[in-house]
Amino acid sequence: MSDEQERGSAAGAVASQWAELDPAGRPRDERPPEHGRGGAPGAHDETAGAGGDLRTHFDVLFEQETGEGDQELGPLAETDAVELLIERGAVLRVPEDRALDPTLDPELDASSFGEGETMIINLGPQHPSTHGVLRVMLELEGETVLRSKPVIGYLHTGMEKTAEELTYVQGATNVTRMDYLSPLNNEICWCLAVEKLLDVEMPPRATWIRMLMSELNRISSHVMWAATNGMDLASTTMMIFGFREREMVLSFFEKTTGLRMNHNYVRPGGVAADLPDGWEDDVSVIVETIATRLDEYDELLTGQPIFRERTEGVGVIGPELALAMSATGPILRAAGVAWDLRRAMPYLAYDEVDFDVIVGTVGDTFDRYAVRLNEIRESIRIVRQILEKMPSGDYRVQDKKITPPPRARIDESMEALIHHFKLYTRGFEPPVGEIYSAIESPRGELGCYLVSDGSNKPYRMHWRGPSFVNLQSVPALLHGSLLADTVAILSSVDPVLGEVDR
């Protein structure tokens, strides 16, 4: 007997037991306990027949296994007015001068929302268009989305807690796994935070190598986004194109760092190794190829009537709402706010390269597509300048307390051996203090808040993941859209669930 048959007959047996107990309607205390107000109450239909009992059993089982109670989208009647505002994405209706007044706005009455037949459905967590394990609960009236709520946490592994158990040297291996589509940006954010805490200055070559890797990673991340976005909008050609281009960048990463993802290449004090011989040729081939391929994308999608119809005017968010929701990155820029940390608060050497901040005008899904596509072009522009200006010199700071000695020195110098051993067993101890440092990742402001108590491990590490924060805008984007557009809108937010749940 196969596994499936076994399961099926076992479930049937349980269902028939229940049918024997009380076919008309079980008393409440004999039912499996429900927690919270999870799921739709209508699912436990008391008058359901024998076939209905089987379904009810699965419903109850499902709730026990995956129900998240209050975290879910509740029935309309049980939702209070302010929560309704969030779920309908209308938080700006709360006037600012009332911000200090905790009493609810009298005009916000739950009974004024939503009339007629509505249905709450789940999108995800196992759905190809949710880019991971994002679960969005949607309340639909016909095909129109009235309310929505992202339910997250399925990938939560406590990486902030883990960071408290790792030394500052080991920390980069932890953070690189969060946003797995731009691991090098995570590492750069971590290292800039640690270096700000240590107050050390990087040699120019280390800074420029980091900038090169950051921009190449931005290209690969955006190209990957274009691929999955194309897939969500049923353009499988785009899917293949995007992965093809990403592969070129990842091959270069593999050549330089040894790995395609989760590199641990950028480390506190510089980078792990210098760029490989002939890197200029590799990088120029990558950027020149991708530059021409971007024109193919334009041909394939930008001017394509079906693509435009599915994206234009869909999921619109204005600048005020985007700012209020703390949205950053392409979402904010597509709404028309020219805010890019590379330009506004330059880190690394972004003040020495020439590039444009791409902004949209409408703030719809098409604008977010256009912003990302043109950001690839700007990244290519930056990479070309890096190719010209890359300085020579050390690729890591020559401070033996922060970076290891060269491998050859370990064989001939006792001191080098001690430094090497101390660095990899105990690490270094930054001064007591707390700092916040942020960079512009492909998804928005990527921040790291570090608290040091003077020991070799961070006392507290908090990761400001742009995907996590941007997800708050989803109810605003989805409100009033069609169910079919939900996939396009979710895709345009570009959440990476590894970073959302951490």
Next chain:
Amino acid sequence: MTDVRDGVPDAPATGGAPEGSLVAELAALDGVPVAYFRGDEVLFPARERYLAAAVALKGAGFAMCSDLCAVDYLAHMDRPLPDGVAAERFEVVVNLLSLERRRRVRLRVQVPEDDASVPTLFRCYPGSENMEREAFDLFGICFTDHPDLTRILMPQDWEGHPLRKDYGTGRVPVQFKDAPGPR
């Protein structure tokens, strides 16, 4: 190196308000202790003045609440704080961002252990909603008047707040839903 020193003067870790500081500029922040570390400007409003300080800063152009998190200082109670700030176990740390001034400011609010609650920023910064839920989930700090204060990363029926320093880790090797023993 990251440099966010735009207009923020270097000053000793404790003391009054130097020129160009937000405390000197905004009446609502009058008397709020301030500290500088590595170019970051950090304000320490009392819990009663926290909301008023945030509203005043929003009025002064700090349009975005870019980050909000909590810290449990149980094992680090002797941390350096400016004069006039009594160390408590928890801190709520808010990073505000002004797009016009290209400047950040950080608020650190002391939250006592026996009454771990602070007012929510939701009504002036709706974008703090998820971050406050996260701080509630992982630290058990209540944000009063928050519209939807439920767990966000941990399961609904989880017991305890995992990022607290006294939260026992590693007692149950693999934590399935029906795992035996205490969590």
